[in-house]
C-alpha cells in the first residue's frame with residue numbers, strides 16, 4: 001500500500017492542493033492521499049486565520065467527489081504546535097511495515113526541512129514527493145543536500161504544470177471583496193461566504 005500525505009494549513013484549501021495531490025498520486029501510483037490540516041503550524045509567520053474546524057470542513061468539501069482523497073484530523077486535534085514527525089510516527093504505527101508513506105509538498109516547504117523537528121527521523125519514516133511552485137524556480141538543490149544529506153535518495157520531483165495559486169492570495173482577495181476566480185472549489189467558495197470567513201482580516205487574526 002502507498003499512502004500520500006499532504007500536510008498544510010489549508011487556510012483555505014485551493015486548487016493547488018488538489019492539483020499537486022493528483023499529480024503525486026499519478027506519478028507514484030498512490031492508493032490514496034490523506035489531507036492533514038495542521039493545528040498550530042510551527043513554521044508559518046502567522047497562525048491560521050480560520051479555525052481548525054472550518055479548515056477541516058473546507059477540505060472535506062473540496063475532496064468530497066474524490067474517494068481517493070481523505071481528510072485526517074489528527075494534527076488539528078493534537079494540542080500545541082504541529083510537528084510532522086509526530087504525525088508520521090502515528091501513521092507509520094497505524095499502517096505498519098507493508099505501507100509506504102509519501103509526504104507531498106511544494107518546493108517552498110522542502111526548503112525549510114532543516115528547520116523541522118527531527119528531519120532525519122522524518123526521512124526515515126517517509127519519502128518525499130516534491131512539486132515545483134511559482135517563485136521557487138531557482139531552488140538551491142546542492143545547498144539543500146548539503147544541509148540535509150539524509151535526503152539523498154528520499155526525494156522525488158514530480159514533473160507537473162505549476163499552479164499559480166496560494167492561500168495567502170485567496171485570503172487577500174476575500175478580504176478585499178474580490179472573487180476567487182475558480183481557484184478554490186465552488187463548495188469551498190460558498191462555505192467561506194456563508195460563514196463570513198476572511199473578511200477584513202489582518203494576517204493572523206482568527207475567525208471563529
Ligand code: ATP
Nearest residue numbers: 007008009010016105106109133163165166167168
Ligand atoms: P499560504 O499561502 O497561507 O502559505 P499555501 O497556499 O502555501 O498557504 P498550505 O496549506 O500552507 O498552502 O500548503 C500545503 C502544501 O501544499 C505545502 O507543501 C505547499 O508547498 C503546497 N502547495 C500549496 N499550493 C501550492 C502550489 N500552488 N503549487 C505547489 N505546491 C503548493
